[in-house]
Amino acid sequence: MAQYILLRDENASALSHLRGGTFSGPTAGISGNEGMFRAPPSPVIETVDLSAGDMRDAARDPSILSMARSMPTRLIEPEPMENVSDADAVPAWGITSVGADTSPFDGSGVRVAVLDTGIDAAHPAFAGVTLTQKDFSGSGDQDANGHGTHCAGTIFGRDVDGTRIGVAPGVTDALIGKVLDDNGSGSSEMLFNAMRWVSGQEKPARVISMSLGFDFPGFAERLVQQNNLPVLLATSVALEGYRMNLRMFDALMSMIRRQADFNGGTVVVAAAGNESRRQISPDFEVSVSVPAAAEGVVSVGALGQSGSGLTVAPFSNTNPVVSAPGVGIVSARSGGGLRSLNGTSMATPHVAGITALWWQALAQSGVPLTARAVDSRLLATAVTSGFAPGTDLMDRGQGLVQAPSAAMN
Structure with missing residues (x-):
């Protein structure tokens, strides 16, 4: 198990719920007819502990736009x-x-x-x-x-x-x-x-x-010291976490840009x-x-x-x-x-x-x-x-x- 951050689209969650999907969510973004939105997608951030199986399930959730392993940031x-x-x-x-x-x-x-x-x-x-x-x-x-x-x-x-x-x-x-x-x-x-x-x-x-900035060296060091991972494996895990966080940041930036049409x-x-x-x-x-x-x-x-x-x-x-x-x-x-x-x-x-x-x-x-x-x-x-x-x-x-x-x- 490891801690992950999930970036959800509230509107996608709501639409999935209305269609009888397995993923529930708020309906505030739906104007009555499916797919008719009064507002742009609203991001929701969740922090959860996930196993490998949980990650596979999350990857099939249409409301999850991106997920990333939590990693340290630094001044x-x-x-x-x-x-x-x-x-x-x-x-x-x-x-x-x-x-x-x-x-x-x-x-x-x-x-x-x-x-x-x-x-x-x-x-x-x-x-x-x-x-x-x-x-x-x-x-x-x-x-x-x-x-x-x-x-x-x-x-x-x-x-x-x-x-x-x-x-x-x-x-x-x-x-x-x-x-x-x-x-x-x-x-x-x-x-x-x-x-x-x-x-x-x-x-x-x-x-x-x-x-x-995202602290890649600090993340790798923490994995070695706290999780007892070999240096090579810790570096690989930290690199993948860095990539996931970059992709999540890109996804969040995309949602912010889409809000520009409204505000x-x-x-x-x-x-x-x-x-x-x-x-x-x-x-x-x-x-x-x-x-x-x-x-x-x-x-x-x-x-x-x-x-x-x-x-x-x-x-x-x-x-x-x-x-x-x-x-x-x-x-x-x-x-x-x-x-x-x-x-x-x-x-x-x-x-x-x-x-x-x-x-x-x-x-x-x-x-x-x-x-x-x-x-x-x-x-x-x-x-x-x-x-x-x-x-x-x-x-x-x-x-x-x-x-x-x-x-x-």
Whole structure:
């Protein structure tokens, strides 16, 4: 027996039940005639212990869209850099680089979601913001880690002691899902349940920001230590679990995209990962990790500054969709004040904030307001100028994201 996560389609369950099938489910999605839906498929996440026989039975259940073995997730840890310190960090350089400081838009009216280590709700950076919090980690709503507070500050934080930290400081409504505990650890069912929570809101979040990854090495190690599996077998089981979780994430993303026909949709932004080590060798590059590698997710690489222009951070994973400032980023410190951090985790909330600005801009422009339209503008307006000579396009993706300008009015 092992613990598995099941992704169900409520409407498929309901339809099977009405047809006299063996699988029961709620009927709220059926409008009277079979197959006539009032709403898009609604995902349901279940966590159950399954044997091999149970898995075969589950595979024949038409309401189950995907199943995956529960595996650990982890914080994409901020990266120390020898040549960058708190004293050297330039406040708001990232905000200036993405053009948020000159944009007429501030994210007003846009709801955002941050899935991370929680938030310090009492921090002055979040004054005036309605924070709807839910703990999926079992460690409480507080953010003893500080990572989630820093990321949220970059997305929508208010000025702190005269220093601007937020890309979209006009945001006044945020969903905060704590999917990692105070040590930065979690599990895939925590993440999937949080995404289900966000997607099931009556008022949709227009952007979801995630700076975490599936812990493949940690999963393999746990199978060896706790289940006494040989290393080769543990690696094989962990690899299959990783693949299953990627397929489940793809299935969940597909359901979120289908909801766009009814509520406009949501743009999902995730950190590319910090596993590359270009300071050791230019060829020491690791590709984007899951969940950023899932279909439809806007993966984000990290940029730093140099005398010759923007550079890809040595730790930033290659093949991101876009890139954003991620070195020496000053934002909110849990417990009060400010601190600077480095990582694709710091680049991701820049893109989430810019996405909120684009939602606001398109809402005022008369353009059809959908996640696809926002995503298209986000990618089309990314710039490739200002990079240091020799920057590999595979490392920076479409380029540096940009805020909507006054021309959108």
